[in-house]
Amino acid sequence: MQSFELDKTDFSRIKNALNSDNASLQAVLSEYHASEIAILFERLSDEDRQRIINLLSVEIASEVISEMHEETHPEELLLMLHPDKRTEIVEELDYDDAADIIAQLEVEEQQELLDDLSEDDASNIRNLLSYQEDTAGGLMNTEFIRINLNLTKKDAIDEIIRQSEEMEEFYTIYVIDDANIFQGIVSLKDLLKAKGNVNISELVKAEVAWVSPDTDQEEVARLISQYNITSIPVLAEDMRLLGRVTFDDVIDVLEDENTEDILKISGVSEDEELSGNWREAVKSRLPWLIINLATAFLASAVVRFYEPTLAKIAVLTAYMTIIAGMGGNAATQALAVTVRRISLYDLTDHQAYRTVLKEFTVGMINGAATGLIVLVFSLIFDSNPLMGLVIFLAMTGNLVVAGIAGAAIPLLLKRVGIDPAIASSIIITTFTDIFGFFLLLGLASRLLL
Amino acid sequence: MQSFELDKTDFSRIKNALNSDNASLQAVLSEYHASEIAILFERLSDEDRQRIINLLSVEIASEVISEMHEETHPEELLLMLHPDKRTEIVEELDYDDAADIIAQLEVEEQQELLDDLSEDDASNIRNLLSYQEDTAGGLMNTEFIRINLNLTKKDAIDEIIRQSEEMEEFYTIYVIDDANIFQGIVSLKDLLKAKGNVNISELVKAEVAWVSPDTDQEEVARLISQYNITSIPVLAEDMRLLGRVTFDDVIDVLEDENTEDILKISGVSEDEELSGNWREAVKSRLPWLIINLATAFLASAVVRFYEPTLAKIAVLTAYMTIIAGMGGNAATQALAVTVRRISLYDLTDHQAYRTVLKEFTVGMINGAATGLIVLVFSLIFDSNPLMGLVIFLAMTGNLVVAGIAGAAIPLLLKRVGIDPAIASSIIITTFTDIFGFFLLLGLASRLLL
Numbered sequence: 001m002q003s004f005e006l007d008k009t010d011f012s013r014i015k016n017a018l019n020s021d022n023a024s025l026q027a028v029l030s031e032y033h034a035s036e037i038a039i040l041f042e043r044l045s046d047e048d049r050q051r052i053i054n055l056l057s058v059e060i061a062s063e064v065i066s067e068m069h070e071e072t073h074p075e076e077l078l079l080m081l082h083p084d085k086r087t088e089i090v091e092e093l094d095y096d097d098a099a100d101i102i103a104q105l106e107v108e109e110q111q112e113l114l115d116d117l118s119e120d121d122a123s124n125i126r127n128l129l130s131y132q133e134d135t136a137g138g139l140m141n142t143e144f145i146r147i148n149l150n151l152t153k154k155d156a157i158d159e160i161i162r163q164s165e166e167m168e169e170f171y172t173i174y175v176i177d178d179a180n181i182f183q184g185i186v187s188l189k190d191l192l193k194a195k196g197n198v199n200i201s202e203l204v205k206a207e208v209a210w211v212s213p214d215t216d217q218e219e220v221a222r223l224i225s226q227y228n229i230t231s232i233p234v235l236a237e238d239m240r241l242l243g244r245v246t247f248d249d250v251i252d253v254l255e256d257e258n259t260e261d262i263l264k265i266s267g268v269s270e271d272e273e274l275s276g277n278w279r280e281a282v283k284s285r286l287p288w289l290i291i292n293l294a295t296a297f298l299a300s301a302v303v304r305f306y307e308p309t310l311a312k313i314a315v316l317t318a319y320m321t322i323i324a325g326m327g328g329n330a331a332t333q334a335l336a337v338t339v340r341r342i343s344l345y346d347l348t349d350h351q352a353y354r355t356v357l358k359e360f361t362v363g364m365i366n367g368a369a370t371g372l373i374v375l376v377f378s379l380i381f382d383s384n385p386l387m388g389l390v391i392f393l394a395m396t397g398n399l400v401v402a403g404i405a406g407a408a409i410p411l412l413l414k415r416v417g418i419d420p421a422i423a424s425s426i427i428i429t430t431f432t433d434i435f436g437f438f439l440l441l442g443l444a445s446r447l448l449l
Numbered sequence: 450m451q452s453f454e455l456d457k458t459d460f461s462r463i464k465n466a467l468n469s470d471n472a473s474l475q476a477v478l479s480e481y482h483a484s485e486i487a488i489l490f491e492r493l494s495d496e497d498r499q500r501i502i503n504l505l506s507v508e509i510a511s512e513v514i515s516e517m518h519e520e521t522h523p524e525e526l527l528l529m530l531h532p533d534k535r536t537e538i539v540e541e542l543d544y545d546d547a548a549d550i551i552a553q554l555e556v557e558e559q560q561e562l563l564d565d566l567s568e569d570d571a572s573n574i575r576n577l578l579s580y581q582e583d584t585a586g587g588l589m590n591t592e593f594i595r596i597n598l599n600l601t602k603k604d605a606i607d608e609i610i611r612q613s614e615e616m617e618e619f620y621t622i623y624v625i626d627d628a629n630i631f632q633g634i635v636s637l638k639d640l641l642k643a644k645g646n647v648n649i650s651e652l653v654k655a656e657v658a659w660v661s662p663d664t665d666q667e668e669v670a671r672l673i674s675q676y677n678i679t680s681i682p683v684l685a686e687d688m689r690l691l692g693r694v695t696f697d698d699v700i701d702v703l704e705d706e707n708t709e710d711i712l713k714i715s716g717v718s719e720d721e722e723l724s725g726n727w728r729e730a731v732k733s734r735l736p737w738l739i740i741n742l743a744t745a746f747l748a749s750a751v752v753r754f755y756e757p758t759l760a761k762i763a764v765l766t767a768y769m770t771i772i773a774g775m776g777g778n779a780a781t782q783a784l785a786v787t788v789r790r791i792s793l794y795d796l797t798d799h800q801a802y803r804t805v806l807k808e809f810t811v812g813m814i815n816g817a818a819t820g821l822i823v824l825v826f827s828l829i830f831d832s833n834p835l836m837g838l839v840i841f842l843a844m845t846g847n848l849v850v851a852g853i854a855g856a857a858i859p860l861l862l863k864r865v866g867i868d869p870a871i872a873s874s875i876i877i878t879t880f881t882d883i884f885g886f887f888l889l890l891g892l893a894s895r896l897l898l
Contacts, residue, residue: 011797033676035675035676035677036675039675042794043797043800067675069793069794157641160641161638161641161642164638171620171679188637189609189610189613192606192609192610193610221700224700225697225700225701225704226484226485226488226516227482227484228484228697230620230679230696247679247696247697247700248674248677248696250700251670251673251674251696251699251700251703252674254700254703254704254707255674255703255793257707258703258706258707258710258789259789259793261707261711262710262711262714262785262788262789263785263786263789265711265715265785266714266781266782266784266785266786266874267778267781267782268782268785268786272786274786274789274790274793274794275790275794277807278807278810278811278814281786281807281808281811282811282814282815285779285782285811285815286814286815286818286819288778288782289775289778289779289782289815289818289819290818290819290822292774292775292778293771293775293819293822293823296770296771296774296775297771297826299770299771299774300767300768300770300771301767303766303767303770304764304767307763307764307766307767310759310763310766311760311763314756314759314760315753315756317752317756317759317766317769318749318750318752318753318756319749320766320770321745321748321749321752321769321770321773321882321886322742322745322746322748322749324770324774325741325745325748325773325777325878325879325882326738326741326742326745328774328777328878329716329737329738329741329874329875329878330734330738332715332716332874332875333715333716333717333734333737333738335715336711336712336714336715336717337712337715337717337721337723337730339711340707340708340711340712340723341723341724344518344704344708344723345491345518345723345724348460348492351492358726358727358730359730361727362727362730362731362734365727365731365735366731366734366735366738369735369738369739370735370738370739370742373739373742374742377746425715425778425781425874426778426781429774429777429778430774433770433774437770
């Protein structure tokens with residue numbers, strides 16, 4: 001919707017307002033949703049962010065902070081604020097949001113910040129900090145509606161209203177027994193329909209998906225998306241209800257996973273910040289390039305091995321680059337399709353076999369098609385049919401190998417429990433380089449010398 | 450959660466059950482959630498799918514059909530069923546799910562299927578079929594809770610209960626006036642808290658995000674994720690309430706977009722079905738390979754141009770492959786990071802400039818680092834310092850260009866309104882090939898001859 005897309009005019013309005021007095025700045029800010037201000041922050045200086053946060057009500061300020069993208073570093077903004085303001089904001093935050101932000105700080109900074117909080121808040125946040133960031137425990141929110149199995153409809157509704165005071169939005173009503181053991185959920189619809197004297201235990205739906213605190217976030221996302229549920233309960237080993245993960249956390253997880261997949265498959269460490277500085281980028285990419293260099297030396301060793309052939313038939317060098325390049329690209333294509341397919345479906349051995357077979361066929365056809373083009377080109381310029389044949393065979397052979405490697409390597413990695421995306425284009429392409437050189441130069445020295 | 454992950458035993462249980470009588474098959478099926486059966490279908494033959502659907506209650510059967518992944522072709526399964534059974538199932542489906550599935554059929558098949566439905570259902574589905582699949586109209590569901598602005602609390606709750614009968618789950622209560630013009634939403638919490646005589650008009654929240662039927666699905670996803678809302682209303686130009694898009698549709702959209710991005714950046718047409726056959730794969734990939742071949746000819750032309758140099762210094766051929774390969778990979782890294790960053794944030798001109806500058810620096814450092822390694826290698830094997838220098842300069846220069854190209858090309862595409870992911874590794878890598886060859890062989894012929 002145009003009307004909800006922040007555009008240049010919004011940014012310039014804020015910029016102008018920042019040059020005028022607080023009153024008019026406040027007036028402009030009041031027209032934006034907290035999540036919109038969070039986006040505007042991406043383009044503002046720390047000073048401006050600080051000034052705006054100080055002008056906003058604690059409610060809005062904390063919402064802005066919680067909506068700020070991890071890469072815009074809300075934790076640093078918090079540190080800049082006056083300790084009292086900071087404490088107000090943190091106590092206003094949902095525990096899970098507070099924990100996520102505080103987790104980014106140094107341990108001493110965390111201590112300092114937590115010591116200013118109420119005992120209750122501090123311990124709740126400390127508790128959440130103890131979970132891995134990429135697990136259900138790390139994602140879960142500990143504020144949600146929980147009612148006792150033995151309440152009557154009337155008491156239950158009163159209880160729901162009372163508990164919902166503290167939270168903006170509740171999605172699911174969880175049912176527990178006196179020992180806080182999870183019993184299931186009750187649909188608000190059923191509750192409203194029920195007669196006044198009915199007991200919650202008669203309405204509870206016990207058959208629901210749940211996760212434990214150490215469940216991986218991808219699995220949490222899979223379950224929420226598979227069962228189309230707005231939130232999923234997080235249970236301790238003794239089935240005590242610890243918290244819930246909501247659909248909006250899962251949407252964020254999916255965005256992050258998307259980023260990781262694309263980076264990994266392109267030979268970038270998944271933890272490189274997209275907006276990170278050059279130091280982080282070098283740290284994340286140089287290792288991969290050095291791995292690639294090692295394999296590239298292998299490829300060049302093949303070339304050195306066939307130097308005599310190349311010396312006699314210099315034009316082979318030109319075709320060498322074409323065939324190697326095409327192989328690399330065909331392999332990247334097969335890799336992308338296979339990696340993505342693995343991450344969406346879990347394939348049977350038979351399906352895995354069929355996938356490799358398919359890529360073999362595709363490589364054969366695409367190799368023959370492009371090989372034919374190069375063959376014609378060679379006949380015209382080199383007027384040597386045998387040369388044309390060698391090139392055609394090398395192209396076809398290399399694209400077949402590219403297809404098989406692009407499909408088989410990620411499938412094998414998956415089989416042995418390694419993330420298939422690690423079979424990045426970097427690895428695959430040098431693999432096809434080596435083979436392409438072997439094929440072309442080997443055939444050439446057999447047939448052309 | 451282990452307990453919710455379908456594993457081999459589940460599949461073999463179904464397989465065995467399929468070999469026994471219907472009664473025991475039904476017994477086994479009854480233990481699985483519809484969405485789980487949909488996943489099991491991915492591995493079953495059409496015959497088995499058909500048999501299972503016929504054994505399930507209409508409610509479950511329609512849920513299974515609606516949960517089947519597009520690529521497992523629920524529409525084909527529908528066609529195989531007995532017309533009466535099929536009609537029962539389609540009438541049980543949510544309109545949006547029915548429309549999505551029917552949209553996959555031939556026009557005649559659509560007609561035939563729709564003619565069997567009740568007038569009301571048929572017209573509702575026809576209406577949804579008229580929207581583009583990747584727009585809010587294509588995603589929206591037309592069944593949701595809508596109450597009149599002038600109802601009292603008591604009547605509103607009765608109305609909500611009445612309307613919620615037909616739907617499994619309602620997320621948001623939409624408020625309309627007598628002319629079905631959208632007025633806003635009312636939170637169930639506020640409604641329950643309100644006094645009995647209060648009027649909905651006093652509780653309605655008018656300031657909510659909305660979309661129109663032709664809003665792109667990515668924009669819908671962005672809004673739902675930005676405002677953390679379970680559903681977003683779809684409004685006609687006159688603000689009539691047409692439908693709503695829910696968070697679970699958005700989760701599916703994100704998965705699809707993720708697939709598209711990875712395929713595009715790897716030089717595969719976004720519409721290639723991951724589990725498609727080899728014909729589709731060839732159709733989707735061969736054009737890209739031919740584009741690549743054209744550019745590869747350019748690269749090889751550079752090589753041909755420098756043939757004399759290569760003839761004199763054969764070893765250059767080996768280094769050529771290393772430098773070109775490294776350049777291609779460095780470019781792919783820069784490309785992946787930039788493309789992903791563009792799709793998550795919209796960058797200011799200044800930020801775009803900074804991005805290119807960063808990739809320049811990264812290329813410089815990674816180029817110098819890897820160039821140094823090759824330099825040392827060359828000093829040992831070629832014992833020619835000048836040769837080492839040429840290789841070092843070529844590697845550094847090529848990785849600098851790779852970084853600039855990998856960042857600048859997608860940014861420019863975005864600026865002119867083209868999907869940045871089109872700047873696939875295919876285009877980028879041949880670009881760096883050409884430049885790498887020029888740099889190495891050009892320098893060599895200047896400094897080494």
